[in-house]
Amino acid sequence: MPDNSIQLVALDMAGTTVADGGLVLRAFDAAATAAGIAPEGPERDSARQYVLDTMGQSKIAVFRALLGDEDRAQQANRAFESAYEALIDEVEITPIPGAAEAITALRAAGIRVALTTGFSRSTQDRLLKALGWQDIADLTLAPSDAGRGRPYPDIVLTAVLRLQADAVDRVAVLGDTTSDIATGLAAGARIVAGTLTGAHDEAQLRAAGATHVVPSVAEFAALVLAEHP
Ligand SMILES: [Mg+2]
Structure with missing residues (x-):
């Protein structure tokens, strides 16, 4: 059987891996x-x-x-x-509970992890520094690193190219908003999951076309790892 497992995960930051707190x-x-x-x-x-x-x-x-x-x-x-x-x-910037562990577990399984955002590069860097996350992922991307921001596919496709995934259907995307879902679908990702720790609710995420809705990034990592050989 050919290995078609997920090679690359693109995780949104605010509301998905980082608590926004309004x-x-x-x-x-x-x-x-x-x-x-x-x-x-x-x-x-x-x-x-x-x-x-x-x-x-x-x-x-x-x-x-x-x-x-x-x-x-x-x-x-x-x-x-x-x-x-x-x-x-x-204010104290905190991760969504289990986010750092999820990223570490995915990378330990050989899956490349990109952290994505709709903020500017400088804001993203401030956020990463506040969390001590400068080196937690394989790649961090702001819209200016990719071209267009969400809902366009550019950020996910840039991660595919930079981290050399074999195909877009070996990508999993997680975000807390309908824009994250639109981006993942536009990029052709196989798993385009919504998470309930941020801005939009399950009905909104499903209406946007989410393939999965998970309580948090921890369950998302478990979902991706479950199909990993
Ligand atoms: Mg978000």
Whole structure:
């Protein structure tokens, strides 16, 4: 029987391997204020809902869609990044329970692990440093490392190329948002799983086409390892 086991796992960070604790929404509020959106009222409410719905996507793309103006989008994105990075320093950033162990177990089984994000590279680096995770994975990717962010397939396909998986159907993707699911499906991954430790619920993840929904990254690792020879 040919070995068709999973060779590469792409794991999202915030909400999937890293506890978010509402930091994205707090940073978004700072960004919305910087972009001139009134602090209360329908414009702020609908912007907040849009951010929830598009959680996981490249943040600059979200601000472009929301503000429709490149200068305002860049300004909002800078405010978001600086607010989020300040929050990283202010609060204790913790992994989702079992995340580090899951990554270690996957790599010990010979599976390559990429950590992916919709944040900028500098925010991702701050997050990795806060966790002491600079060397935990085989590869870490932000949208700017790949081309387009989620929901496009670029991040997962970049991981396939950089980590030399044999085929896209030997890839498993895990994320907490519908954007993660869309990315995994667009990239042709065989396992495109949603996790319930972050932004979106089981119904949303299933509607987006998730092949599996797991309680957390720990069960996801068990699922991938179960089919490993
Ligand atoms: Mg996420």
